[in-house]
Structure formats: C-alpha cells, structure tokens
Amino acid sequence: MFIFAPLLLATLVYGSAFNPTLDKRATCTVASAGNSGTDDVPAVVSAIKSCGNGGVIIFSAGKTYAIGSTLDITGCVNCQIQIEGTLKLSNDTGYWEGKRTVVYINGISGATITTTSGAGVFDGNGLPYWQVFNANSSYARPTLVYINNSKNINITKLRFKNAPNVFHSVTGGSSNVVYDTLTLDATPENGVTPKNTDGFDVGQSQYVTIKNIKVTNQDDCVAFKPGADFTTVTNITCTGSHGISVGSLGGGAGSTDTVTNVYVTKATMVNSTKAVGIKLYQGGSSHGIATVRNVTFDGVTVQGCGYAAQIQSCYGSASTADCNSAPSQSTVDAVYFKNFSGATSTEYDPVIADLDCPAAGTCNIYFSNFNIKSPSGKANVLCSNVDSNMGLPCSGSASG
Known part of the structure; x- marks a missing residue:
C-alpha cells in the first residue's frame, strides 16, 4: 500500500496554490508492510503510477522494504526515487533464478534515485545466493540494478551492499547516465566469499559517468x-x-x-x-x-x-x-x-x-x-x- 500526498493538494489547503515560486511536484510515500515475507514491490509500482510523472516517490527512514519481485520503474518520467530507509532483497533464491535484475530501469527518460539523508541502503542480501552459486555454478543470479535503453539517469549518494551478482549494469544504447557518491560493498559472510560481484559493468552506451565511488568486492x-x-x-x-x-x-x-x-x-x-x-x-x-x-x-x-x-x-x-x-x-x-x-x-x-x-x-x-x-x-x-x-x-x- 502507499500514501498519496500530492503537494498540489497541500498548497490548496494552505492557500498558496497560486504562488508560482512553489514546486508543485506530487509526492507518494511508500508504506512498508513491515514483514520480510511480504513483497512491497506492488506498493512501489502503485506509487510510481500516481507520482511517477515528474513526482517524488519516498521510502521512509527507519523502515525496511521487502523486494520479492522485479522492481520495474516503468512510468517514472523525470521522477525522483528517494530512498531514506532500506530496500532488501528477499531470500527466495528459487524465484530469482534466471531473473535478469532486481531493479529494472528500461526505456526511461529522466530519473533520479538518491537519498537526502545519506541513510539510504539497498541490501542485496547476497549470502543465500552466494551459497547456492557455490554449490551450483550454473545457478543464474540477478544483477542488482540494470539500466537498459534509457537516458538521463542519475543514481547518487546511496549505499549498495551484498549484491547477489553484479551491482550495476548499463547497456542497450543508454546515454547520459551518472553514478555519483556511492558505496558498494560485498563482504564475505559465514565463510562464503562472493563471486562475480562486479561493481559496474558498462556495456553498449554513451556518456556514462562514474565518480566519487568506493567499491569493496571480489571481481x-x-x-x-x-x-x-x-x-x-x-x-x-x-x-x-x-x-x-x-x-x-x-x-x-x-x-x-x-x-x-x-x-x-x-x-x-x-x-x-x-x-x-x-x-x-x-x-x-x-x-x-x-x-x-x-x-x-x-x-x-x-x-x-x-x-x-x-x-x-x-x-x-x-x-x-x-x-x-x-x-x-x-x-x-x-x-x-x-x-x-x-x-x-x-x-x-x-x-x-x-x-x-x-x-x-x-x-x-x-x-x-x-x-x-x-x-x-x-x-x-x-x-x-x-x-x-x-x-x-x-x-x-x-x-x-
């Protein structure tokens, strides 16, 4: 579920609707179900449908959002996805086998994924995926964030941890993509060493910028x-x-x-x-x-x-x-x-x-x-x- 709170409504209530200096961007705050077994992706998709056209989608501070299915941000047009809490991949290694990616940015023109507080985290929950892969090297794990055929994409100020496979890929003729001020780390856990955790795979694309980055990984x-x-x-x-x-x-x-x-x-x-x-x-x-x-x-x-x-x-x-x-x-x-x-x-x-x-x-x-x-x-x-x-x-x- 999500809470839809467009700024235009707020300005009408407070009598400032005609002030041309105010930013009227619609805002949707995604409500976490608070249950690791629940998939919060449908709530995110609903928020994007309501606020994705130039609006702001917020993941609240102090909350963990369960990502149990591919998060496709289709409908995000010049929108901002603001992560102040934690997005965490589910433990369902069966579901994710063979899936291309966890977050799919495909055919998007203009999007920013960021945090204003500096506390935003995307947790790839890598351990169960590394364990399965170590036992069976044919097991196909998803990339954490995959950009395809998109332009004017900015991913900034976030921490990405323990990707099941590659952290970030950009391809498919994408252009003007910026990764800025990010921390990526895949840390061995329970005696299991991550494999194939590339920080950034830059494929068919033009004008990709990677700056102010810290990566700790094993590929x-x-x-x-x-x-x-x-x-x-x-x-x-x-x-x-x-x-x-x-x-x-x-x-x-x-x-x-x-x-x-x-x-x-x-x-x-x-x-x-x-x-x-x-x-x-x-x-x-x-x-x-x-x-x-x-x-x-x-x-x-x-x-x-x-x-x-x-x-x-x-x-x-x-x-x-x-x-x-x-x-x-x-x-x-x-x-x-x-x-x-x-x-x-x-x-x-x-x-x-x-x-x-x-x-x-x-x-x-x-x-x-x-x-x-x-x-x-x-x-x-x-x-x-x-x-x-x-x-x-x-x-x-x-x-x-």
Missing part, C-alpha cells in the same frame, strides 16, 4: 564491456577487486566488440589482482575480434596489487599452445598509462606489469610517469607483441 571494480563509448571514471577507490578492466572482449564466435573513448583518473587500487588492464580472448573460429581505442588510465595509485597494469590476449584459456595456434587479431590502439604511483604486492615480484598484446593484431600502448615498484624495489615489465615505443623497457616476454 571487476569497473568493467568496460562491448559497446562502451565515452565513459568517464573519476575519483574511485577499489579494494579487493580484479581491478578496472576493459573487457573481456572477443569472446563470442564472429563478434566484433569495441570499447572506445574511456578516461579513468584518480583511481586508488587496493589489494586487487591488478590495478588496471585489458582482457581479450584468443583468435580462431570460436572467438571474435575486438577493438580497444582511445583509453586513458591517468593518476592511478597502486597499493598492494598483483600487477599495476596487465594486458591479456588469451583470456580464459589455460593452454598456451592453443593460443599460439589461434592468436588474437584484435586491435589495441591509443591506450595510455599515465601518472601511476605506488607499489605492487609480492605475488609477482619483481614484475610490476604483464603486457601480452595480440600476436596477430595491433598494439599501440604508451606509458609515462609510471612510478611503480615491487616490494623488492625492482620494476620489471614483461611485454610481447607491442608495436609502439611504449616508453618502458621490457624485461622479458609476457603471458596470458
């Missing part, structure tokens, strides 16, 4: 997927992740994946498998060809990561011989690694970077002010198939 912090174009990441801290990654790309037979015009700056990478990198599949009929062009990593601080930078052109294969028989034909062009500082972990010491470029493709990469050391004080860089004068000396051949 990619940010992944630029096929079709990502004009993506900016600024002021992000990633802890425990697989790093900030282009890819993986070229995994599908006959695919022609592209990632273009990406700029990452002011990234602090803590205890990650790598700080930044590119993941490409090998060549051959079972894979495709990728193009990565005009990508810049600038101002990256490395704290205890395996590699500061990594390029893989045989991603996902355990056989070097197989990769050699079908080398990648992908293009890596105008990729810049600038103003790096800090130290890697002991994992690959004395190697700080492993750059295995496509053997049958193109690789133009450039390093400047790359001030990274391993714990031993050395800074060895492994590289293969680099076509440009990359600005760093190579200590041997790369792999991967």
Whole structure:
C-alpha cells in the first residue's frame, strides 16, 4: 500500500496554490508492510503510477522494504526515487533464478534515485545466493540494478551492499547516465566469499559517468564491456577487486566488440589482482575480434596489487599452445598509462606489469610517469607483441 500526498493538494489547503515560486511536484510515500515475507514491490509500482510523472516517490527512514519481485520503474518520467530507509532483497533464491535484475530501469527518460539523508541502503542480501552459486555454478543470479535503453539517469549518494551478482549494469544504447557518491560493498559472510560481484559493468552506451565511488568486492571494480563509448571514471577507490578492466572482449564466435573513448583518473587500487588492464580472448573460429581505442588510465595509485597494469590476449584459456595456434587479431590502439604511483604486492615480484598484446593484431600502448615498484624495489615489465615505443623497457616476454 502507499500514501498519496500530492503537494498540489497541500498548497490548496494552505492557500498558496497560486504562488508560482512553489514546486508543485506530487509526492507518494511508500508504506512498508513491515514483514520480510511480504513483497512491497506492488506498493512501489502503485506509487510510481500516481507520482511517477515528474513526482517524488519516498521510502521512509527507519523502515525496511521487502523486494520479492522485479522492481520495474516503468512510468517514472523525470521522477525522483528517494530512498531514506532500506530496500532488501528477499531470500527466495528459487524465484530469482534466471531473473535478469532486481531493479529494472528500461526505456526511461529522466530519473533520479538518491537519498537526502545519506541513510539510504539497498541490501542485496547476497549470502543465500552466494551459497547456492557455490554449490551450483550454473545457478543464474540477478544483477542488482540494470539500466537498459534509457537516458538521463542519475543514481547518487546511496549505499549498495551484498549484491547477489553484479551491482550495476548499463547497456542497450543508454546515454547520459551518472553514478555519483556511492558505496558498494560485498563482504564475505559465514565463510562464503562472493563471486562475480562486479561493481559496474558498462556495456553498449554513451556518456556514462562514474565518480566519487568506493567499491569493496571480489571481481571487476569497473568493467568496460562491448559497446562502451565515452565513459568517464573519476575519483574511485577499489579494494579487493580484479581491478578496472576493459573487457573481456572477443569472446563470442564472429563478434566484433569495441570499447572506445574511456578516461579513468584518480583511481586508488587496493589489494586487487591488478590495478588496471585489458582482457581479450584468443583468435580462431570460436572467438571474435575486438577493438580497444582511445583509453586513458591517468593518476592511478597502486597499493598492494598483483600487477599495476596487465594486458591479456588469451583470456580464459589455460593452454598456451592453443593460443599460439589461434592468436588474437584484435586491435589495441591509443591506450595510455599515465601518472601511476605506488607499489605492487609480492605475488609477482619483481614484475610490476604483464603486457601480452595480440600476436596477430595491433598494439599501440604508451606509458609515462609510471612510478611503480615491487616490494623488492625492482620494476620489471614483461611485454610481447607491442608495436609502439611504449616508453618502458621490457624485461622479458609476457603471458596470458
């Protein structure tokens, strides 16, 4: 159920209906059933129907709202969804198997999801989903928030915790999407380590901005997927992740994946498998060809990561011989690694970077002010198939 309290009615009551300076946005406050076994999504949908056209939908402070079915915000047109309490995913792993997403933002033009108090939380209730997945890796878990074919979307100031799978995905030709001042964390619980909890998967889209973000997870912090174009990441801290990654790309037979015009700056990478990198599949009929062009990593601080930078052109294969028989034909062009500082972990010491470029493709990469050391004080860089004068000396051949 919901409480419908349009501001226009309030102004009529208080005799201010004709004051042109007042904002007449309708407001609906969603009432929680207060029962974890009850699905509050129908109440949310009703509120959107009443107040979604330019209005405000409020989740009250101090309340927990049960999300037991997909929350599709269709009908939200230039609306604001204001989360002051907690939205929590149900325990129903059977229902959620195979569902694409928990929150579906599809075909929306103009929406803001935020909190004014700073207390808003979206709890993905990850543990039961991680447990099922650990026992059965074919179990298909939902993304927490999925943006598809939408524009002018703002998600700000919220905390997202314990996603069952990926936290945020944007794709389907979406544009002008902003993620700002968010905290994402997936914390191991009861001895269960979360898997595939990417912070942000940016697919087919233009002008996506990710800024002022903290992510603690166990997979990619940010992944630029096929079709990502004009993506900016600024002021992000990633802890425990697989790093900030282009890819993986070229995994599908006959695919022609592209990632273009990406700029990452002011990234602090803590205890990650790598700080930044590119993941490409090998060549051959079972894979495709990728193009990565005009990508810049600038101002990256490395704290205890395996590699500061990594390029893989045989991603996902355990056989070097197989990769050699079908080398990648992908293009890596105008990729810049600038103003790096800090130290890697002991994992690959004395190697700080492993750059295995496509053997049958193109690789133009450039390093400047790359001030990274391993714990031993050395800074060895492994590289293969680099076509440009990359600005760093190579200590041997790369792999991967």
